[in-house]
Amino acid sequence: MITVQALTRKYGDFTAVDDVTFTARPGRVTGFLGPNGAGKSTTMRVLVGLTPATSGTAEVSGRRFADLPNPGLEVGVLLDASAQHAGRTGREILTVAARTMGLPASRVDEILDLVSLTPEEAGRRVRHYSLGMRQRLGIATALLGEPGVLILDEPANGLDPAGIRWMRDLLRGYADRGATVLLSSHLLHEIEVIADDLVVIGQGRIVAQGTKAELLSAAGTLVRTDDRAALARALTASGLTHSTTADDGLRTDADPDLVGKVALRAGIALRELRPADGAGLEEMFLELTADTQREGLVA
Amino acid sequence: MTAMTLTEARPLAREAAPAPIPLSRLVAVEARKSFDTRSGFWLLTSIGITALLATVAVVLWAPDSALTYDTFAAAIGFPMAVILPMVAILSVTSEWSQRSGLTSFTLVPHRGRVVAAKAIVAVSVAVGSMAVAMTIGALGNILGSTIAGVDTVWDDGPMHLSTIVLGNVLGLLMGFTLGVLIRNSPGAIVTYFVLSFVLPTLAGLLATSQEWFRTLQPWVDFNYAQGFLFNGGLTGEQWAQVGVTSLVWLVVPLAIGLRLVLRSEVK
Numbered sequence: 001m002i003t004v005q006a007l008t009r010k011y012g013d014f015t016a017v018d019d020v021t022f023t024a025r026p027g028r029v030t031g032f033l034g035p036n037g038a039g040k041s042t043t044m045r046v047l048v049g050l051t052p053a054t055s056g057t058a059e060v061s062g063r064r065f066a067d068l069p070n071p072g073l074e075v076g077v078l079l080d081a082s083a084q085h086a087g088r089t090g091r092e093i094l095t096v097a098a099r100t101m102g103l104p105a106s107r108v109d110e111i112l113d114l115v116s117l118t119p120e121e122a123g124r125r126v127r128h129y130s131l132g133m134r135q136r137l138g139i140a141t142a143l144l145g146e147p148g149v150l151i152l153d154e155p156a157n158g159l160d161p162a163g164i165r166w167m168r169d170l171l172r173g174y175a176d177r178g179a180t181v182l183l184s185s186h187l188l189h190e191i192e193v194i195a196d197d198l199v200v201i202g203q204g205r206i207v208a209q210g211t212k213a214e215l216l217s218a219a220g221t222l223v224r225t226d227d228r229a230a231l232a233r234a235l236t237a238s239g240l241t242h243s244t245t246a247d248d249g250l251r252t253d254a255d256p257d258l259v260g261k262v263a264l265r266a267g268i269a270l271r272e273l274r275p276a277d278g279a280g281l282e283e284m285f286l287e288l289t290a291d292t293q294r295e296g297l298v299a
Numbered sequence: 300m301t302a303m304t305l306t307e308a309r310p311l312a313r314e315a316a317p318a319p320i321p322l323s324r325l326v327a328v329e330a331r332k333s334f335d336t337r338s339g340f341w342l343l344t345s346i347g348i349t350a351l352l353a354t355v356a357v358v359l360w361a362p363d364s365a366l367t368y369d370t371f372a373a374a375i376g377f378p379m380a381v382i383l384p385m386v387a388i389l390s391v392t393s394e395w396s397q398r399s400g401l402t403s404f405t406l407v408p409h410r411g412r413v414v415a416a417k418a419i420v421a422v423s424v425a426v427g428s429m430a431v432a433m434t435i436g437a438l439g440n441i442l443g444s445t446i447a448g449v450d451t452v453w454d455d456g457p458m459h460l461s462t463i464v465l466g467n468v469l470g471l472l473m474g475f476t477l478g479v480l481i482r483n484s485p486g487a488i489v490t491y492f493v494l495s496f497v498l499p500t501l502a503g504l505l506a507t508s509q510e511w512f513r514t515l516q517p518w519v520d521f522n523y524a525q526g527f528l529f530n531g532g533l534t535g536e537q538w539a540q541v542g543v544t545s546l547v548w549l550v551v552p553l554a555i556g557l558r559l560v561l562r563s564e565v566k
Binding site for chain 1: 316317318319320324325327328331332335336337338339393397398399400401402403404405406407408409562564565566
C-alpha cells in the first residue's frame, strides 16, 4: 500500500509536484502516467526519501520510507537503471545490495536467473552493459529482497519487445500474489496493457485517476466516415461535443447508439463506429494533458 | 538473455517486521565497496606498492649515515599522505559522481549511518595501511643497515610513530570532510590538493614577510600544525594548536557537510 497525501515539491518558484494525492493498493498494478517532466520521477523520489517534500506526506505500508527498518525487504525501488557505479560488475552490485539487506549470497544467483542475466553477463562491469541489461539489473536489485511493494520508474525503458512482455508478466505475477506495484511510464500502450488503476499527471498536478475500466468507459465513441466535416456539423447540431483524432476519425463522449442515429438522420455513411477503447486511453491522455504538454495537442 | 523466467515460486508475505540494519553490517558493506572496483582496488594496493618502492629507494640511494628508521618512515609517509585522503574522498564522492547513492540511500535511508560507516572504514584503512607501511619500513631498516654494514638505528619511538599515524588520519579525515562537503570527485580532489600543497606555500610566504602571521600561523594553518605530528615530540602548546586547527578545518566543515548530505536531494 502506497499513500500519497497532498504532496507538494517546489524548486524556487517552480512547482514540480503540486498537491498530489493518490493511493496504490495491494494486489493491483497502479500505472503512473504522464508526459516527460510532469513530476512522476520527483513524486517517486519523494516517496523513497531521496528528495524532501516541501509539504504533504508520502507513506509506504503506513510508514514514512525512512522509518522502515530494512527498506530493501519491504519496498523494491528502481528509479534510474544507469545510476550505478560503472566500475562494478552486475553481480557485485547485487551482492552489495544483498549484504546490506542481510540476504544470503545464494539469493544473488536466484535473482540473476529470474531476470535472465547469464553468469558471463553478470561478471561484466556495468559500464559495458546495454541499457536493456542495466534495466534488468535494476529490476533484479528491486526484487532482491522479495518486497511486498514495488516502485519502478519507467522500468520498460531500453527493453526489447520480448523483454517488455517478460516484465509485464513478472509484475502481473507480483500483483496477483498480493504485492502493491506502482510503475510510471510515458508510454501509454505499456501502461494500458498492464495497469489495473491509473493515475494521470500533467505539470505536477493529477489530472485523472481511477480504475482503468472507469477511465476507459469515459472515453466515449470513436467514429469514422469519408465526410468528416459533414458528420462534425451533424454532431454539433445535435449538441454533441467532439474532437478529431490523429487518424482521421472523430471522438465524442456520446455513446455509439446515439452517434449512429445522428449519422443516419444526416444521411452520412459510416466506415467505423465503436466505443473508444484501445486508443481511448491515448486520446484521453492527450486530451487531459493537452494544455500541459510541450507539443500542444497533436490531433 | 535467452530463457525468460516468468514467475518466482516464493511467497511475498513476511510474518514479522524485518530487524533494523546493524551498523556493523554497513561497515562490512562499505569496506567491500572500497575494494570492489578496479580504481578502488589499485588505489589501496598502491599504498603497499609505494611503501615498498620508497623503502627500496632509501636502501639504494640514501647515504649510510641516513639509514635510520626515521628516514624510512619519512620516505614511506609521503606517498601515504597523498593516497589515503584520495581513498577517503572517493568513498564518499562516488555515491554522487557515480550516482550509486540512489541505491545506497534507498536501501539505507538514514544517510548519516552510511557516512558514519564510510568514516569507520576510511580510518581503519588508514591505521591498517600505516601498520603495513611501518612493518615494511622496519624490514627495510634492518635490511638496509645490514647491507651497508652500519648499526640499525631505531630513532622513532612508539610515541612518535603514534603521532605520525594520527597525522595521517587527520590528513585522511581532511579528504573525507572535503568529500562530504563537495560531493563531487574531481572537485574534492582538486580542493584537497590546493589546501594541502598550494595553501601551505602561500602561508609560508606570508609568514616570512609578515611578523604578525608568523606567530598566528600554528593556530590557523592546519598543515603547519599537522607537521608537528610528523616531527614528533609535541609540546602542550603544539597539541593545543593541532586541536584548534582541526576544529576549524575538520570539525566545523564536516558538520556543515553532514547537514548538507542529510538534507540534499539525491539525483
